[in-house]
Amino acid sequence: MIDHVGGTPSATEKLLISRLARTSLRIMLLEEKLDGGTWTDLDARTHAGLQTAFTRMLGSLGMKSPPVPLPVPAPAEVPQKVTLREYLNSKEAAK
DSSP: OTTTTTSSOOHHHHHHHHHHHHHHHHHHHHHHHHHHTOOOHHHHHHHHHHHHHHHHHHHHTTOOOOOOOOOOOOGGGSOOOOOHHHHHHHHHHHO
């Protein structure tokens, strides 16, 4: 994360990185508890809150999710280019 902020983090960035590391550790410990089969409702709520905090802290450091790629339509779905005359002729023929 230090590399992500340019290699020389400010005091605020150092604090965020430290909190991210601690939050990440707490999330991992809760997930180990889940694997052990002793997960409680409180654990689930705590995990959700920690995940939310972790995501927000990442955003504060400028880390973002990659953009979601738009689906590429199949060639049959791509409308064909028509001139205005062709369009009007097709409307006239449909009458």
